[in-house]
Amino acid sequence: MSKRIVYREWLIQPERYWGLLAILATVIAIGGASALYMEHEGHWVTGMTNSVVWGLPHVFAVFLIVAASGALNVASIGTVFNKPAYKPLGRLSGLLAAGLLVGGLLVLVLDLGRPDRLLVAMTTYNFNSIFAWNIFLYTGFLAITIGYLWTMAERKGNFLQRPVGIFAFLWRLALTTGTGSIFGFLVGRSAYDTAVLAPMFVVMSFAYGVAIYMLVLLTSFAWDGRPIGPKILRRLKNLLGLFVAGILYFTLIYHLTNLYGAKSTDFESFLLLQGGIYTLMFWGGWVLVGGLLPLGIIYHPRLSTDRNWIATACALVIAGGLAAMYVIIIGSQAFPLEMFPGKSVLAFGAPGDIGGAVAPYMPTLAELLLGIGGVAVAMLIVSVGIRVLQFLPESLSDRDMDGLVEPV
Secondary structure (H helix, E strand, C coil), X not given: CCECCCEECCCCCHHHHHHHHHHHHHHHHHHHXXXXXXXXXXXXXXXXXXXXXXXXXXXXXXXXXXXXXXXXXXXXXXXXXCCHHHHHHHHHHHHHHHHHHHHHHHHHHHCCCCHXXXXXXXXXXXXXXXXXXXXXXXXXXXHHHHHHHHHXXXXXXXXXXXXXXXXXXXXXXXXXXXXXXXXXXXXXXCCCCCCCHXXXXXXXXXXXXXXXXXXXXXXXXXXXXXXXXXXXXXXXXHHHHHHHHHHHHHHHXXXXXXXXCHHHHHHHHHHHXXXXXXXXXXXXXXXXXXXXXXXXXXXXXXXXXXXXXXXXXXXXHHHHHHHHHHHHHHHHHHCCCCCCCXXXXXXXXXXXXXXXXXXXXXXXXXXXXXXXXXXXXXXHHHHHHXXXXXXXXXXXXXXXXXXXXXXX
């Protein structure tokens, strides 16, 4: 017997809902105050230097933008690849993707130093720069995602759902490739100059987006008392495991490529053995917390059936993703830049300002609060969206998921 997907608003208790909004609004206000403080005083109050020009806010911003692309992957599997089990998850997938992108872009704009000149950046383009391309990729992704959501929610637009979904799938691949290419095209930095970063960012987006999606899904359903069957959880956690394994694979290829070329051996020695906090975050955060531990939980015969452990694996992937972004963005800038090959450079000013020494960087509280504020913006958008509109299915139990047809 065929069944229909029934969507309903988030029926969480009003006290809990308004308490959640109050917490998120407070975090956003603190993040906004931190951005205003850095804007008024100047970036000297941050840990950034002339060498480390992208600090902790960029770590949060890039992570959120990359995760936004991956969050839409759940909807793509149901629509583009025609997997019925994923179709009830599509609306939340699109909303989460839009929220994460807005949160990431907000942090990015407020961290640039002159957010009042955003209009100049949006109207004056240098198409020799990957940054100019990304403006179109980001804004286009948001517009396409909103259109994608309309085809899911409006019956008159259902016939467009698959073509729009295919377009969104291709666009988000381009978006994540463009984000990875920001670093891969920087030939002046020995840590970046490699094409492997582009596909590695694509796989990272899949893992981080699915991990955040699963946490939001589990939390929202638990708070509302809606059932989730073990079958759909098994599908999602196996999907997450595949993407996490993909990250470890590309990480191995990335570093083997660098080790093979003589020009990158000094950087590899720095990052893998002698980099201090960056070495610790690579092995302890990127590889162990974000890779090996989640895989151990996901494929453990007993732990993989426990929802609390599945949520723990998702949280570990997110923590490892932030560590990976910290290593890629900040660690690669801190590594000494060789201005004149074969020559010694006498640096005046702060250590690492010109080259020859590891650039110091210590993130400040204001930077951390701005990054967390971006996360809160994303969660606020999702919380309000699922409360006032029908983004969540009433049930994801195994019995209700069998024999699905078009939603109502």
